[in-house]
Amino acid sequence: MKQAKFDVVVIGSGVGGTTSAALLCKAGYRTLVVEKLPFPGGRCATLDYHGFKLNTGLNTVTDECHGALCREVGAPFEMRVTDDQWVYRIKGRDYPQPKSGKGVLKTMIGHAASSQAEADRLMRAIKTCLAWAPPSYSMSLDEWLRQYTDNPAILGMFQNYLAAAGAIRNSELPAGEYFRMMNQIDASGRIWGYLPGGGGQLTGALVDAIKRMGGEVWTSSPAVRIAVKGEAAAGAVVRKQGEDIEIAAQAVVCNAGVARTVALAGRDLFPSGYLKDVAAVKGAPQTIIYFTHDRPLIEADSVICLTEARRVFMYSTNTNACPERAPRGKHLSGAAAYLESSLPPFDLKREVEMVLADLRDSIPGFDKYARILTIRVNRGEWGLMKTWPGHTMPVKTPIPGLYTVGDDCGPLGWWCSPAAVQSGRQAVEDIVRRYRPA
Numbered sequence: 001m002k003q004a005k006f007d008v009v010v011i012g013s014g015v016g017g018t019t020s021a022a023l024l025c026k027a028g029y030r031t032l033v034v035e036k037l038p039f040p041g042g043r044c045a046t047l048d049y050h051g052f053k054l055n056t057g058l059n060t061v062t063d064e065c066h067g068a069l070c071r072e073v074g075a076p077f078e079m080r081v082t083d084d085q086w087v088y089r090i091k092g093r094d095y096p097q098p099k100s101g102k103g104v105l106k107t108m109i110g111h112a113a114s115s116q117a118e119a120d121r122l123m124r125a126i127k128t129c130l131a132w133a134p135p136s137y138s139m140s141l142d143e144w145l146r147q148y149t150d151n152p153a154i155l156g157m158f159q160n161y162l163a164a165a166g167a168i169r170n171s172e173l174p175a176g177e178y179f180r181m182m183n184q185i186d187a188s189g190r191i192w193g194y195l196p197g198g199g200g201q202l203t204g205a206l207v208d209a210i211k212r213m214g215g216e217v218w219t220s221s222p223a224v225r226i227a228v229k230g231e232a233a234a235g236a237v238v239r240k241q242g243e244d245i246e247i248a249a250q251a252v253v254c255n256a257g258v259a260r261t262v263a264l265a266g267r268d269l270f271p272s273g274y275l276k277d278v279a280a281v282k283g284a285p286q287t288i289i290y291f292t293h294d295r296p297l298i299e300a301d302s303v304i305c306l307t308e309a310r311r312v313f314m315y316s317t318n319t320n321a322c323p324e325r326a327p328r329g330k331h332l333s334g335a336a337a338y339l340e341s342s343l344p345p346f347d348l349k350r351e352v353e354m355v356l357a358d359l360r361d362s363i364p365g366f367d368k369y370a371r372i373l374t375i376r377v378n379r380g381e382w383g384l385m386k387t388w389p390g391h392t393m394p395v396k397t398p399i400p401g402l403y404t405v406g407d408d409c410g411p412l413g414w415w416c417s418p419a420a421v422q423s424g425r426q427a428v429e430d431i432v433r434r435y436r437p438a
C-alpha cells in the first residue's frame with residue numbers, strides 16, 4: 001500500500017475539522033485533512049443551484065467565535081449584520097429584539113406575558129438560575145418553564161429560540177443545558193451576521209489558510225480506517241482516486257461523527273460505557289425550505305420569528321443582506337422549521353405540508369409569487385446538530401491520540417458551529433501539550 005506521513009491527520013472538513021487543521025498548521029504541525037465529499041465544509045458549505053447559492057447548513061456566524069478564529073489563522077472574514085437581528089411575531093404583532101445583550105430576555109418576556117406579575121415571576125426564576133446555579137439536567141426546559149407559566153406565547157418564544165439554536169423541542173432539552181448556554185453566550189457571540197458568499201465562505205477561507213500554511217486538503221478522499229497500534233492512534237487509511245494510502249500520524253482528529261469514528265477505528269477497541277454514550281447520540285432534525293421570488297415578499301430586513309406557528313419558527317430573505325446569493329433581480333428566501341418530534345419515525349410528507357401551511361398563513365402572496373427551490377428535512381448527521389444540545393461527547397476518546405471534533409463534541413452549553421469551533425480548539429490545545437511536530 002502507498003504510504004505518507006503527517007504529524008496529524010484530520011478526517012472530515014466540517015467546521016470542527018477545518019478549525020482543528022488551521023490551528024494545527026498555525027502551531028507548526030504538518031496536517032492533512034481528508035474529506036469524503038467532492039467539496040469541503042460538510043454542513044458549512046454553499047452549493048450552486050441554478051445560480052442560487054444554497055447552504056448545506058450554516059447561515060449565520062458571529063464575530064466573537066468565527067471572526068476571532070479567522071483572524072487567528074489569517075483567513076479573511078466578512079460578516080454582514082442587519083439592523084434588527086430578529087423580529088418576534090407574538091400574538092400577531094411584530095417586536096424587534098433589542099441588539100444589546102442586557103435585558104433582551106426581560107424585554108421579550110414582557111411582550112409575551114399576559115401580566116407584569118407573570119413576567120416578574122418568570123424573570124426572578126431565570127435570574128436565580130443564571131446568577132446562582134442552573135436547574136437539573138433531569139428535567140426538561142418545558143417542565144421547568146411550566147412551573148412559572150403556561151402562556152403559549154412565552155412557551156412559543158422559548159421554543160422558537162431553542163429551535164433556531166438547537167432544533168429540538170422544549171420538552172426534549174435538559175433545563176440545565178438551556179441556562180448553561182445562556183451563561184456562556186457572550187463567549188460564542190450574541191450578534192449573528194451573514195457571510196456574503198454563504199456558509200461555505202467560512203470553511204473555504206479556512207481551507208485556503210490551511211493550504212497557505214503548508215497543510216493539505218484532499219477532497220473525494222474518504223478515510224476507510226483509523227489505524228491503532230499498541231493501543232494508540234497511529235494514522236488512517238485513506239482512499240484517494242480508487243487507491244488506498246496508509247497515512248502515518250502522531251494523532252488523529254475525526255470530524256466524521258462519534259459513531260463513524262468508532263466504526264472506523266473498530267468497535268472492539270472501545271470500552272462499553274463509551275459505546276453506550278455514543279449509541280445515545282442522535283441528530284437534531286430540522287426542515288429547511290429555500291424559495292425564490294421576483295418581488296419582495298418579506299418586508300423585514302431581518303429574520304422573522306414565528307412563536308405560534310405549526311412548524312416554521314423563522315424565515316428571512318437572504319438576499320436582503322447578501323444579494324450575491326441569487327441571480328440578478330431575484331430574491332432568495334429561506335424558512336426553517338422544527339419537527340413534531342425530534343425522534344424518528346418522521347412523517348416527512350406531513351412535516352412538509354405543515355411548513356407550507358405556515359408559510360401560506362404568514363407570507364402574503366406566498367402561493368402566487370414564491371417558487372420553491374428545495375425542501376429538505378435535515379436529519380441524522382445532516383441535522384442542525386449531530387447531537388441534541390446537552391448530549392455531547394468529549395473531545396478525547398478512550399484511545400490515546402484519537403480525538404473527535406464537531407458539534408457533537410462541544411462543551412456543555414455550546415451549540416451548533418460555535419460548539420464545533422470550540423471542540424477543535426480543545427483538541428488542538430491537547431495535541432500541542434502532548435505531541436511535537438516532527
Ligand SMILES: Cc1cc2nc3c(=O)[nH]c(=O)nc-3n(C[C@H](O)[C@H](O)[C@H](O)COP(=O)(O)OP(=O)(O)OC[C@H]3O[C@@H](n4cnc5c(N)ncnc54)[C@H](O)[C@@H]3O)c2cc1C
Nearest residue numbers: 012014015016036042043057059060223256406407416417
Ligand atoms: C440547515 C442548517 C442550518 C444551520 N444554521 C446554522 C447557523 O446559522 N449557525 C450555526 O452556527 N450553525 C448552523 N448550523 C449548524 C452547523 O452547520 C454545524 O454545527 C456545523 O457545520 C458543524 O460542523 P461539524 O464540525 O460538526 O462537521 P460536519 O458538518 O458534520 O462535517 C463532517 C464532515 O466529515 C465528512 N466525513 C464523514 N465521514 C468521512 C470519512 N470517512 N472520511 C472523510 N470525511 C468524512 C463529511 O462529509 C463532512 O464533510 C446549521 C445546520 C443546518 C443543517
